[in-house]
Amino acid sequence: MMGTTRIRVIGAGAMGRGIAQIAVLAGFSVELTDVSDDAVAAGLDFVGAMVRRSVEKGQRTVEEAERALALLHRGASPTAPAADVDLAIEAVVENLAVKQALFTELETALPNAVLASNTSSLPITTIASALHDPSRLLGLHFFNPVPLMKLVEVIPGLRTDPDAVATALRFVEAVGHRPVVATDTPGFLVNHIGRALPTEALALLSEGIASEADIDRIVRDTVGLKMGPFELMDLTGLDVSHAVMEIVSAGFYGEPRLRPSALAAVRVTAGLLGRKTGAGFYRSSDGQQQAPP
Ligand code: NAI
Numbered sequence: 132m133m134g135t136t137r138i139r140v141i142g143a144g145a146m147g148r149g150i151a152q153i154a155v156l157a158g159f160s161v162e163l164t165d166v167s168d169d170a171v172a173a174g175l176d177f178v179g180a181m182v183r184r185s186v187e188k189g190q191r192t193v194e195e196a197e198r199a200l201a202l203l204h205r206g207a208s209p210t211a212p213a214a215d216v217d218l219a220i221e222a223v224v225e226n227l228a229v230k231q232a233l234f235t236e237l238e239t240a241l242p243n244a245v246l247a248s249n250t251s252s253l254p255i256t257t258i259a260s261a262l263h264d265p266s267r268l269l270g271l272h273f274f275n276p277v278p279l280m281k282l283v284e285v286i287p288g289l290r291t292d293p294d295a296v297a298t299a300l301r302f303v304e305a306v307g308h309r310p311v312v313a314t315d316t317p318g319f320l321v322n323h324i325g326r327a328l329p330t331e332a333l334a335l336l337s338e339g340i341a342s343e344a345d346i347d348r349i350v351r352d353t354v355g356l357k358m359g360p361f362e363l364m365d366l367t368g369l370d371v372s373h374a375v376m377e378i379v380s381a382g383f384y385g386e387p388r389l390r391p392s393a394l395a396a397v398r399v400t401a402g403l404l405g406r407k408t409g410a411g412f413y414r415s416s417d418g419q420q421q422a423p424p
């Protein structure tokens with residue numbers, strides 16, 4: 132891609148590792164970083180395994196896989212100074228204070244980079260308000276699992292420079308995904324529209340009208356989605372999806388249509404976050420969903 136060659140990914144969890152994977156496969160050099168060394172190691176292992184599996188599936192040659200993996204590096208640290216990073220993509224915990232503190236350091240450490248947040252729901256303009264120069268920051272919202280979900284929301288904040296938006300759009304197209312420019316409103320486009328189904332499903336469950344499994348089956352069989360709302364919440368992680376519900380609800384001043392659910396909140400308190408902890412609405416093992424608990 133013209134101009135952008137070196138990417139730093141900050142946060143090597145579910146989203147960061149997926150972003151690193153598609154970026155190296157598209158020929159970008161990627162530094163994967165995290166506050167946790169173990170998370171970086173697990174992320175590097177994961178990308179290696181996924182790329183090698185794609186060779187077994189006949190999707191690319193051994194040479195192509197090796198070329199891509201040679202572009203993947205462990206970064207020195209999330210905020211190590213570097214003048215040659217063109218684009219930094221942040222995929223850390225969904226928490227405004229954490230993201231603002233990180234970007235405040237990144238704007239000095241990476242003087243030539245466009246700064247992108249993979250936030251699901253935090254307003255880009257608010258994250259950017261902590262920066263000396265808010266024009267370099269925008270939202271670059273990938274969906275889970277990153278290699279399969281081709282849609283990416285590109286979200287300019289109110290003070291984002293159009294050149295930064297152009298860089299982000301070129302990057303998304305270069306990795307073979309499909310960008311949509313979304314307005315910086317709570318939940319942007321997809322997580323605002325996408326609240327409807329899980330919110331209603333949680334209301335049906337809490338009112339005892341139907342079980343998780345029945346609601347998921349009906350949505351799969353009749354609406355035709357690949358996953359029902361409870362399956363999707365378990366995949367996303369309830370810590371993420373419930374936080375998004377709270378942020379979108381607050382952003383629209385408590386609009387009743389968008390009310391978060393106590394059923395989800397109590398699971399977050401209990402550590403029943405979904406596949407990442409072995410149980411959420413369903414039990415799971417090796418990342419696969421099984422029977423309801
Ligand atoms: P995750 O919990 O899998 O990974 C987050 C990683 O960030 C962890 O490895 C953690 O050690 C690291 N981290 C935390 N604070 C850090 C800091 N200050 N500096 C560097 N690393 C730090 O989270 P996940 O699911 O990958 O989500 C990341 C972001 O992507 C969140 O903003 C989330 O809202 C957003 N997102 C998540 C989606 C999902 O389905 N899980 C979908 C789309 C966006």
